[in-house]
Amino acid sequence: MIDVLYFAWIRERIGLPKERVETTAATVADLVAELVAREERYAAAFADTRAVRVALDQELAEFTSPLAGVREVAFFPPMTGG
Amino acid sequence: MIDVLYFAWIRERIGLPKERVETTAATVADLVAELVAREERYAAAFADTRAVRVALDQELAEFTSPLAGVREVAFFPPMTGG
Amino acid sequence: MRTVRIQQSPFSYGDESDAFARQAGPAGAVVTFLGRVRDEGGRLSAMEIEHYPGMTERAVTAILDEAMARWHLTAGLVIHRHGPIAPGEAIMMVATAALHRGEAFEAAEFLMDYLKSRAPFWKKEFGSDGAEWVAAQDADEDALRRW
């Protein structure tokens, strides 16, 4: 089980800020593929993954990063702070 | 007659902040030559003119600048504001 | 002295600047930056900033630590708000203190460039045309290359 968090327009498209996901995905990309296969709203959120950033246990990561040992995955658009 | 002002260590070497000078000098360099010829303290102040800046009527100028129509000449070291 | 505050409530730029300068030690140079919501000629009625609690503090602290080490700052501060913010209000500020002005300026610009695209904040603008998430600019990503 892994906590998956969504922010900004990704959160809005999927319709929830956080969920627990049962997965055996090896990488972030594998997890995204599982989510996209689930429902249309996930497909809409991940339609263009160039516009999606990912953090693993609150550190920026890549879609190729492995999920082994990770407890929290977050997906969000490019950041616009400052 | 022209007002001549001195600042910082140039003022200290010459021993006064301001004086009125009777001169027919055509340029700043000519005025400096007249002053240097007067007394040792002026010679000491203008010993190295690369370390001296000049302003004519409160605008930065050059030693080659003409004095015609100028009412106030100021000599000072390179500025150290900020 | 290192200060990171992520908060919903407003802050006073004057009071924070003053307090920062007082505790900045022997620094000859203090630079502060204030970022505010522009009203975009009246088209913007409000802004809302979403963030990622937990990661935000970690990311901002890491960015500030890097700036302090790289430019030998005697003090550094980042305050960043989240939640609803009205036009004209302060969004965030950074402050840097160093022996010389060049270090304080560079560190402040570095902090701004990194906070802009590496700290997990997302701005949503509410205006006469509806609500819209602010898009990241290529220029913001490019700005990181100079560091």
Add this chain to the structure above:
Amino acid sequence: MRTVRIQQSPFSYGDESDAFARQAGPAGAVVTFLGRVRDEGGRLSAMEIEHYPGMTERAVTAILDEAMARWHLTAGLVIHRHGPIAPGEAIMMVATAALHRGEAFEAAEFLMDYLKSRAPFWKKEFGSDGAEWVAAQDADEDALRRW
């Protein structure tokens, strides 16, 4: 809004920063710089700043006008003290306000570089080794070349 103040009395960095930001109009970005007397590890007991009354106001105003035009500032401020100043005390500050952060930062750095070597101020330091006029640095003159 353009403000130039050449004064002997101390000023409050917090109050001035706050007042500046309030009257800076629609600016999204405000940068302030504070320059203070360093104590040089205790070796400096006081500083005295001499200036050229009349020319100082003219020169500083001209530098600020140039910065405001070049970076489209919505407000600009320079406060510079003269007379005796104790270690740790504020010597001067500049503040710039612009729509975007890059303009506010560049204008503030430009102002500092020009005030350093083109405004008629001279610093004299009083310390345990006696009194000495601060020498201009080649680096300060070089700093002007980037503008």
